[in-house]
Amino acid sequence: MSANPRPPVIDPANRTRLAWTRTAVAFAALGGAMLKLSPVAGLVVLVLSLPIWAVTSRRHGLGAAAASPRRLRLVTATVVVVAFAALLVAIFGHSPDSLGQLLRGR
Amino acid sequence: MTRAGDGHESPHDRRSDDPGPADTGPADTGPADTGPADTGPLGDRRPDASARDAEPAETEPDPRFTLANERTFLAWSRTALALVAAGLGIVQLLPPFPGVPAGRHVVGVPLIVLGAVMAVAAYVDMMRNQRALRRNQPLPRSVLPRLLAATIGGVATVAAVVVLLSATS
Numbered sequence: 001m002s003a004n005p006r007p008p009v010i011d012p013a014n015r016t017r018l019a020w021t022r023t024a025v026a027f028a029a030l031g032g033a034m035l036k037l038s039p040v041a042g043l044v045v046l047v048l049s050l051p052i053w054a055v056t057s058r059r060h061g062l063g064a065a066a067a068s069p070r071r072l073r074l075v076t077a078t079v080v081v082v083a084f085a086a087l088l089v090a091i092f093g094h095s096p097d098s099l100g101q102l103l104r105g106r
Numbered sequence: 107m108t109r110a111g112d113g114h115e116s117p118h119d120r121r122s123d124d125p126g127p128a129d130t131g132p133a134d135t136g137p138a139d140t141g142p143a144d145t146g147p148l149g150d151r152r153p154d155a156s157a158r159d160a161e162p163a164e165t166e167p168d169p170r171f172t173l174a175n176e177r178t179f180l181a182w183s184r185t186a187l188a189l190v191a192a193g194l195g196i197v198q199l200l201p202p203f204p205g206v207p208a209g210r211h212v213v214g215v216p217l218i219v220l221g222a223v224m225a226v227a228a229y230v231d232m233m234r235n236q237r238a239l240r241r242n243q244p245l246p247r248s249v250l251p252r253l254l255a256a257t258i259g260g261v262a263t264v265a266a267v268v269v270l271l272s273a274t275s
Contacts, residue, residue, distance in 0.1 A: 013173060037194070076226060080222045082187065090211065
């Protein structure tokens with residue numbers, strides 16, 4: 001009987017790089033979806049996903065272990081801007097019963 | 107670098123990767139929580155003012171802990187994005203509720219706002235965790251799981267009320 005083989009190990013830095021990739025893809029997917037609802041807001045979100053992608057592609061091994069707080073703040077600020085854009089689309093977007101129309105009394 | 111990438115994750119690492127409540131922390135959190143600073147030279151509990159006021163020494167933690175903290179932050183950021191997408195989808199893609207003119211907005215807008223709040227809270231949480239790791243202290247409790255659960259519960263209740271009102275009208 002052989003000893004229990006150790007499971008394959010994924011480098012923590014690789015896992016983190018994959019997490020950054022998933023985040024960048026999530027931004028791009030949301031931007032693509034918003035593009036259909038509001039081209040301007042969708043384009044803004046798509047452009048905002050580019051810096052996230054740039055952070056992803058710059059990470060190499062444990063030497064680049066921790067992302068700087070500036071980059072993490074960038075992610076936070078981008079999510080807040082995306083949420084603000086989504087709020088604008090939700091309230092004033094093209095919809096027969098949008099909140100903007102309702103507030104204006106149609 | 108200590109055991110970086112060898113696959114042996116400590117409880118600290120696992121906990122940092124899990125966005126759940128931080129009440130099951132590791133026991134080996136160093137001298138910061140019951141340190142000698144509160145104990146006088148004869149072993150009594152007289153606080154030493156200078157030791158109490160001093161900031162704990164900070165050292166760079168194991169890179170695996172920092173990376174796990176970063177992944178947790180990214181996971182919360184994706185959750186925030188998902189909330190924004192869900193709120194936008196509810197407002198823009200669902201058909202209107204008959205009899206409840208602003209029904210979709212009542213359900214969707216809070217989700218979008220929660221997404222923005224959650225992104226900021228995730229950053230604050232991550233910085234607090236990183237500071238605790240540097241000081242070899244227990245990780246602070248996170249407010250994010252409770253915030254998420256409470257808001258989703260509230261939105262689900264409101265959605266149920268809107269659907270019932272719409273059905274009865």
